[in-house]
Amino acid sequence: MKSHDIRQSFLDFFTARGHREIASAPLVAHGDPTLHFTNAGMVPFKDVFLGLSEPAAPRAVTVQKCLRVSGKHNDLENVGPSPRHHTFFEMLGNFSFGDYFKDDAVRFAWELVTGPWGLDPAHLFATVYEEDDEAAALWAKHSSLPPARILRCGQADNFWQMGATGPCGPCSEVFVDLHPGRPAADWDEGTDNGRYLEIWNLVFMQFDRDEAGELHPLPDPSIDTGAGLERVAATLQGVGSNYETDLFLPILHAAADLAGTGYGEDADGDVSLRVIADHLRAVSFLLADGVIPAADGRGYVLRRLLRRAVRHGMRLGFEEPFLHRLVPVLGEVMGGTYPELDKTREASRSTVRAEEEKYLATLAAGARHIQEAIDRARHAGHTALSGPEIFQLYDTYGQELDTVREIAEEERLGLDEEGYEKLMDERRRRSRAATADLQKRMASLRDALQSKEPLATAFAGYDRHRLEGARVLRLAATTERGASETDVLAAGRTGVAVVDRTVFYAEAGGQVGDRGAIASGGGKATVHDTQKDTAGVYFHFLEVTDGELRVGDAIDLRIDSERRIAVERHHTATHLLHAALHQVLGEGARQAGSLVAPDRLRFDFHHDRPLTATEIAEIERRVNAWVLKAVPTAIVWRDRDEAVQAGAMALFGEKYGERVRTVEVPGVSLELCGGCHVRNTGEIGPLIVTAERGTASGVRRVEAIAGEVALAELRRRQELLREVGAGLGVEAERAPREAAALKERIKELERELAGLRRELVAGRPAEGGESEVAGVRVVAREVHGAPAGELRNLADTLRDKMGSGVVVLGTRGEGKVTLIVTVSKDLTGRVDAGRLVRSLAAQVGGSGGGRPDFAQAGGKQPENLTSMLAKVPEVLAQQLGAV
Ligand code: ATP
Ligand code: MG
Numbered sequence: 001m002k003s004h005d006i007r008q009s010f011l012d013f014f015t016a017r018g019h020r021e022i023a024s025a026p027l028v029a030h031g032d033p034t035l036h037f038t039n040a041g042m043v044p045f046k047d048v049f050l051g052l053s054e055p056a057a058p059r060a061v062t063v064q065k066c067l068r069v070s071g072k073h074n075d076l077e078n079v080g081p082s083p084r085h086h087t088f089f090e091m092l093g094n095f096s097f098g099d100y101f102k103d104d105a106v107r108f109a110w111e112l113v114t115g116p117w118g119l120d121p122a123h124l125f126a127t128v129y130e131e132d133d134e135a136a137a138l139w140a141k142h143s144s145l146p147p148a149r150i151l152r153c154g155q156a157d158n159f160w161q162m163g164a165t166g167p168c169g170p171c172s173e174v175f176v177d178l179h180p181g182r183p184a185a186d187w188d189e190g191t192d193n194g195r196y197l198e199i200w201n202l203v204f205m206q207f208d209r210d211e212a213g214e215l216h217p218l219p220d221p222s223i224d225t226g227a228g229l230e231r232v233a234a235t236l237q238g239v240g241s242n243y244e245t246d247l248f249l250p251i252l253h254a255a256a257d258l259a260g261t262g263y264g265e266d267a268d269g270d271v272s273l274r275v276i277a278d279h280l281r282a283v284s285f286l287l288a289d290g291v292i293p294a295a296d297g298r299g300y301v302l303r304r305l306l307r308r309a310v311r312h313g314m315r316l317g318f319e320e321p322f323l324h325r326l327v328p329v330l331g332e333v334m335g336g337t338y339p340e341l342d343k344t345r346e347a348s349r350s351t352v353r354a355e356e357e358k359y360l361a362t363l364a365a366g367a368r369h370i371q372e373a374i375d376r377a378r379h380a381g382h383t384a385l386s387g388p389e390i391f392q393l394y395d396t397y398g399q400e401l402d403t404v405r406e407i408a409e410e411e412r413l414g415l416d417e418e419g420y421e422k423l424m425d426e427r428r429r430r431s432r433a434a435t436a437d438l439q440k441r442m443a444s445l446r447d448a449l450q451s452k453e454p455l456a457t458a459f460a461g462y463d464r465h466r467l468e469g470a471r472v473l474r475l476a477a478t479t480e481r482g483a484s485e486t487d488v489l490a491a492g493r494t495g496v497a498v499v500d501r502t503v504f505y506a507e508a509g510g511q512v513g514d515r516g517a518i519a520s521g522g523g524k525a526t527v528h529d530t531q532k533d534t535a536g537v538y539f540h541f542l543e544v545t546d547g548e549l550r551v552g553d554a555i556d557l558r559i560d561s562e563r564r565i566a567v568e569r570h571h572t573a574t575h576l577l578h579a580a581l582h583q584v585l586g587e588g589a590r591q592a593g594s595l596v597a598p599d600r601l602r603f604d605f606h607h608d609r610p611l612t613a614t615e616i617a618e619i620e621r622r623v624n625a626w627v628l629k630a631v632p633t634a635i636v637w638r639d640r641d642e643a644v645q646a647g648a649m650a651l652f653g654e655k656y657g658e659r660v661r662t663v664e665v666p667g668v669s670l671e672l673c674g675g676c677h678v679r680n681t682g683e684i685g686p687l688i689v690t691a692e693r694g695t696a697s698g699v700r701r702v703e704a705i706a707g708e709v710a711l712a713e714l715r716r717r718q719e720l721l722r723e724v725g726a727g728l729g730v731e732a733e734r735a736p737r738e739a740a741a742l743k744e745r746i747k748e749l750e751r752e753l754a755g756l757r758r759e760l761v762a763g764r765p766a767e768g769g770e771s772e773v774a775g776v777r778v779v780a781r782e783v784h785g786a787p788a789g790e791l792r793n794l795a796d797t798l799r800d801k802m803g804s805g806v807v808v809l810g811t812r813g814e815g816k817v818t819l820i821v822t823v824s825k826d827l828t829g830r831v832d833a834g835r836l837v838r839s840l841a842a843q844v845g846g847s848g849g850g851r852p853d854f855a856q857a858g859g860k861q862p863e864n865l866t867s868m869l870a871k872v873p874e875v876l877a878q879q880l881g882a883v
Helices: 003-015 043-049 102-114 133-142 187-192 229-236 249-259 267-288 297-315 323-334 339-343 345-379 387-397 401-410 417-435 437-449 561-585 613-628 640-645 707-728 732-762 788-802 833-842 862-870 872-880
Strands: 059-067 088-096 124-129 150-153 159-161 166-177 196-209 215-228 466-479 482-486 488-490 494-499 516-520 523-532 538-550 554-559 591-596 601-606 634-639 659-665 669-672 687-694 699-706 770-773 776-782 806-813 816-823 847-850 854-859
Touching: 003 059, 003 088, 003 102, 003 229, 043 059, 043 215, 059 267, 088 102, 088 229, 088 267, 102 133, 102 166, 102 196, 102 215, 124 133, 133 150, 133 166, 159 196, 166 215, 187 196, 196 229, 215 229, 249 267, 249 323, 267 297, 267 323, 267 339, 267 345, 297 323, 297 345, 297 401, 323 339, 323 345, 339 345, 345 387, 345 401, 345 601, 387 401, 387 417, 401 417, 466 488, 466 538, 482 494, 516 538, 554 561, 561 591, 561 601, 561 613, 561 659, 561 669, 561 687, 561 699, 561 707, 613 687, 634 640, 640 659, 640 669, 687 707, 699 707, 707 732, 732 788, 770 872, 776 788, 776 862, 776 872, 788 806, 788 816, 806 833, 806 862, 816 833, 816 862, 833 847, 833 854, 833 872, 854 862, 862 872
Parallel strands: 124 150, 776 806
Antiparallel strands: 059 088, 088 215, 124 166, 159 166, 166 196, 196 215, 466 482, 466 494, 466 554, 488 538, 494 538, 516 523, 516 554, 523 538, 591 601, 601 699, 634 659, 659 669, 687 699, 770 776, 806 816, 816 854, 847 854
């Protein structure tokens, strides 16, 4: 069975048994601050299992993209050596939300593996939790497994829990013997070496664990199962390793070809090829889900995977970027099943390439820094690099632990990895605290407010800015320290209100939250921000200004209309900009993030080089042309698949429901979007692109302004131009030409002036300031307004002209003096320029130094320059020993 058929057979089997097929959620676990990535099939249903939201159907079946690279599930170190662990893999799962339980779960699993999948019952095992007699009995009832093949295992393997508290329960796993012909092995040994392969885990969510650790039976127990597609494929295709299935072989062969070797030729090389194939999948799927390489967070995980693959490539002999060349190969294998992979292929390829190039360059430079640190440590007699030293290599030079370790091992120097990890943890803690702050605030608010029953807020603010007779459901008082639920908020207090209906848009899809006012019979409050959580509860952050606000109050809500209208202009303008970017730069200019505010918009998109001035002008021109056409916008709810069919631009990595809201500017743009928009593009007014620059690698950022903000900016620029013209004494029209001409004229004058000064100093030897001391000719003069460089040239010219002699030149600026002394070569035995300049500088409040024939000094008393110059012969006489 090909992997594609296995996916399909799983979906078919369970849809035939009343399960609703649900598309894979993105790898990025949205709105879950505790989790970086989706790491199991149940993750998208977490809120359902926690009782926070309703399931779409009582039974579901999914093929879920998973990534296990951090936290509780981290298989990164296993990847390469292990034939059955990946970072990215697909999990097949069937779910019951309080519907069927153990009996059907066991029966379904047995029927599928021995039915459509055709596995020989004699090669199968089932494990159950040691105390779960019920599950053991069900396997005996539904399967043909003899008692010896139904094993009981302990807590570690066969008891599942979501967290320290909450849903948990026993599980039961299906194992396959990959070498049934060999004599039976000890169970622990067989599972360790992979002969007995776990393919499927059935979780029986049966209890709720409370704070004290007590288990309470759940009223409606649930089912969550997970089978790794890659392991099932290896089993059904009769190969000993996931990597020998149709999911991996084409990638391994292509990588081996590029490296000029073969898969299966050498054990170490095979490990590297497997790492490359595995990480290629993880990297590509992360990019397809909108993750961007970065220095922290999810983007950092992506970057580390990519870099690890590059290092393994180097072991295979790659010296040039290679990973990006495999991106299309993965497209061939999986693009049909995952359209997001196909659509992002070109953009991903160029991002991967750019990252590879950057990394190879830092590696080359980095190896040197690491080597230097090692040499220093060894020199100091240390046997290991300290934590701070390793951290500095990372922090200053971007060198990762893996690279440092590799070189240190070769150099036989130890590493204080613990010390390093401590510093890294500290760093991570700080950056996490910053980014998770809002999420945490919302989570604690949710905890504080959702104690009773699930809440929900209906949004009625697309077409209206005002709503009467809504009701306050919950209030929380907020302080520096946190939030606590309350029944009443009095004037002067800040807090959060949850209401049953609202016209306040909560920040989402880049659009900022609304501001405005709330009024009840007994009080008034200003709302300064609106946010919502993943369950759709709206939080109005407010300050009570009059009277008091109480739970249960009937209230009127009114948003700041002008601000909202300005936001709407920028939001629709963002869609137009997105469309123009596609037209001018190509389909690869995919959205990577955006901000829609009342005073500006910011749009990030995938593109691997800066835009040219012509491209920016063309983008601006197109958007403004669509504005001038005054096209009415159309907002329509449709089935998601239909919308995507129609070409709607969806954000990969966003979670969309079955019914989606589409925003269309007919003939121009069609996007899935939940935001607020103008009714007609004509309302947007002028659009100006104000900035363009790079952010993360492969991502550019455009900033723009529209509507009144743009008009104000145009007026400001016009005024600026008028002022420039007035300053130049010409009409604004002629200001640029006039300014250029002036600049040219100034340069010319400077040249002329320098020439004049030279003549002035050098051309009149009879001028004052010249004398003779003990047979040495000396010139001491002030030069007006000459920069230091020119003073040096003048001194040289003068000395050359004299043939033999000493030259002292001084110039004064605001509060400072510059002195130059030159001595002709024949006199350096008698006069030292450095010594002379030092004693002269002392008289103008300064110091200096230099060579015997040339010295320079600075001083702070320009008022003493004239008297100092007059004393030059005297000072020189002292130094020559003559009086
Ligand atoms: P193992 O003990 O082999 O690491 P697990 O107990 O971590 O597996 P579960 O968390 O129960 O696995 O996940 C359910 C199924 O997902 C497993 O039975 C297996 O088929 C698959 N699976 C788990 N981890 C991986 C992985 N890193 N790569 C590929 N498949 C995996
Ligand atoms: Mg595991």
